[in-house]
Every structure is written in structure tokens, then in C-alpha cells.
Amino acid sequence: MKPFQLTYVAADSILLREALSGWGISKRTLASVKYSGGRILVNGKEVTVRHVLEKDDAVTVIFPNEERGEGLIAEEGPLKVVYEDEALLIIDKPPVQNTIPSREHPTGSLANIVAKYFEDQGIPATLHIATRLDRDTSGLVCIAKNRHIHHMLSMQQQEKKMKRRYQALVHGQLEKTELVITEPIGRKSTSIIEREVRQDGQFAETQVQVLRHFDGYSHVKLQLNTGRTHQIRVHLSHIGHPLLGDDLYGGKRDLIARQALHCGELELIHPTTGKLLSFASPLNGDMAKLL
Missing domain, CATH: 3.30.2350.10 (Pseudouridine synthase)
Structure with a gap:
């Protein structure tokens, strides 16, 4: 399975560690890259974070593949995909379905079904749900396909950039x-x-x-x-x-x-392209009927 990777271009001469921080790569993510099988390349050559970048250097961060936790069982099930790319998965969740397994409902959750979807698609990631909904609540759920992407989405939420x-x-x-x-x-x-x-x-x-x-x-x-x-x-x-x-x-x-x-509406800035993304979901049948 091909690992997730991102490429950045240095705007000026700067220590690689500082540049990575400026690009939003957290210390935790950097540690996973260093110690769990990831790599950092500058102009195609592997380097350490002590490397000094020059202007226009191409920095490629290859993130380690992630393993699904043993407690999450992959299950077949319906999945309404609203949007997908290498970083994000937006799902329209039906009512009366857990977002993640619980003691009362250990199977059949959105997480169980997405885990199977990731498995079938060869996506080397565990589950990172950025916007969780209660069991009875229907509508849009944002899922990150990588720990770094999840971190970037969390920062957006803290900064109130995600609506x-x-x-x-x-x-x-x-x-x-x-x-x-x-x-x-x-x-x-x-x-x-x-x-x-x-x-x-x-x-x-x-x-x-x-x-x-x-x-x-x-x-x-x-x-x-x-x-x-x-x-x-x-x-x-x-x-x-x-x-x-x-x-x-x-x-x-x-x-x-x-x-x-x-x-019914989700608005966010794509964590890698910087583009504004907007998604919409129509009301579920039971609510629409009351209108």
C-alpha cells in the first residue's frame, strides 16, 4: 500500500525542523515519521530535521502507514460518500447509526463500515473522525485519512475556520x-x-x-x-x-x-490545497415529512 505523502517548497533558507512546524506538521506527527517508518526527502535525498533548506528546495514528507486498532472490526455496510480524495472522506450518515462503536452498539457503526472501506480500497490508515455525530443525528461527517490531516482539521476547528x-x-x-x-x-x-x-x-x-x-x-x-x-x-x-x-x-x-x-452543511479549508470546500446534505425523510 502506497504511503501518504506531501511535498512543500521552501520559501527561504530555513532549518528543516522549523519549516516543517510552519507547514503545520506537529511534533507528534514528526515523531511518527522519524520512528515509525516515514521519511523526509529534500530534492529527492533523505535528510534529518537538522538539514538547512535553501530557497525553492522541494521537501517531501512520506508518512508511515497506519494500522487499524484491534478493537475496531471492519464490517460490510452501506456508505453514502459525498466527497473523497487522498486526504479526506466526507460521508452522509443516516440516523440511528453510531459514528463509532459503543458498549451498547459494538458493531454496525460508521467507523466499522469505513474501516472495511479503507481495507477494500487499500488505504493505509486508521480511522480519524474529525466531526462526530450522535447516534440519532443524521448528516455530514468529515473523516481524515491520515494523522497529519486530522491534526490540520483539528486546528481549523480550534480557529473556527470549519463551519x-x-x-x-x-x-x-x-x-x-x-x-x-x-x-x-x-x-x-x-x-x-x-x-x-x-x-x-x-x-x-x-x-x-x-x-x-x-x-x-x-x-x-x-x-x-x-x-x-x-x-x-x-x-x-x-x-x-x-x-x-x-x-x-x-x-x-x-x-x-x-x-x-x-x-446539513459542512464548510472547511482543504488541509493540503488551501481551497474552500462546501458540502450539503438534504434532510432525511422523517424530518422532511414534518415540514
Whole structure:
């Protein structure tokens, strides 16, 4: 299996180690290149990170092949691929499917199926899921095919350069057509699963836009400015408008059998080309029916 590799061009005379850092290669990734079978070439010749680059030198980083963890079982299953190249895989996940295996659902997850897909395609990588969705949430999921790419995507998320927009159906009718919920979220002291708004929690911010009111519920669009566990579900429940179907956070299942939440838009900067990529996913059938 051909290893993943990237080539850069030196803009000036600089120590190779410093240049690699400037290109976004983390110390952890560099260590894996050095000690796990990777290589660094300058103008086709292998060098160490102490090498001094000259302007216009071509630096090729050959990343080591990655092995899938023994705990992740590769399984056949349907996979809706929205976009794929040597660095990224964008999947449209159906509702009622785990993103990764859990104790309650050890098989059938998106990760299990992607592992088999990687195996069949000869992709020498373990699984790096950059944007995870809850089991009941449908929509776009971004997967990196390499540890370095995952690191670059994580940096984008920290710098708020990656945008995820959701559509949801919530109980009641919101008074304002647009609002920003800025409330810290932490683990609920009486549960290992639930989160809640609490002052000692992590900063969390969600933008909400009302699209339409219905009899007893509303159709809203949301943008995550942070990525806390259960963030949308907790924030909407906190303001008194829980998701339809989200019985964990106060929603009722009389109209829909799962939390009515869909990741419909994903926007990111490609980690190797620098191009802006935008993806969209239509609402799943159960949510569309309620509209």
C-alpha cells in the first residue's frame, strides 16, 4: 500500500525542523515519521530535521502507514460518500447509526463500515473522525485519512475556520427569529452520558435562526461555534425548546422516533490545497415529512 505523502517548497533558507512546524506538521506527527517508518526527502535525498533548506528546495514528507486498532472490526455496510480524495472522506450518515462503536452498539457503526472501506480500497490508515455525530443525528461527517490531516482539521476547528450548520425541529415557537446561546456545558454530576449548562463547564456557543413556525414546533437552523458533546441538544433544552424526539433532554417522541437534528452543511479549508470546500446534505425523510 502506497504511503501518504506531501511535498512543500521552501520559501527561504530555513532549518528543516522549523519549516516543517510552519507547514503545520506537529511534533507528534514528526515523531511518527522519524520512528515509525516515514521519511523526509529534500530534492529527492533523505535528510534529518537538522538539514538547512535553501530557497525553492522541494521537501517531501512520506508518512508511515497506519494500522487499524484491534478493537475496531471492519464490517460490510452501506456508505453514502459525498466527497473523497487522498486526504479526506466526507460521508452522509443516516440516523440511528453510531459514528463509532459503543458498549451498547459494538458493531454496525460508521467507523466499522469505513474501516472495511479503507481495507477494500487499500488505504493505509486508521480511522480519524474529525466531526462526530450522535447516534440519532443524521448528516455530514468529515473523516481524515491520515494523522497529519486530522491534526490540520483539528486546528481549523480550534480557529473556527470549519463551519458546521444544522437543521432541527424544536418544541414550541421561539420568540426571537435569531439568537446566540452562549452557555458553558459540562458533564451532569449524576450521569456519565448527560451534559448540562453549568458555570464550571466549557465555553460553548450556538447560533440559532428560526426558519418557520408550525403548530407546536419550529424549524430552525443552527451553527456551532464550538464543538461540545451534546451542545445543540443541551443549549436548546436549556432555553426551553428541546429537540423533537430527544427524550434525554426533554423532547417528546410523538411526532418522530429520534432527535430531529441533521448536519446539513459542512464548510472547511482543504488541509493540503488551501481551497474552500462546501458540502450539503438534504434532510432525511422523517424530518422532511414534518415540514
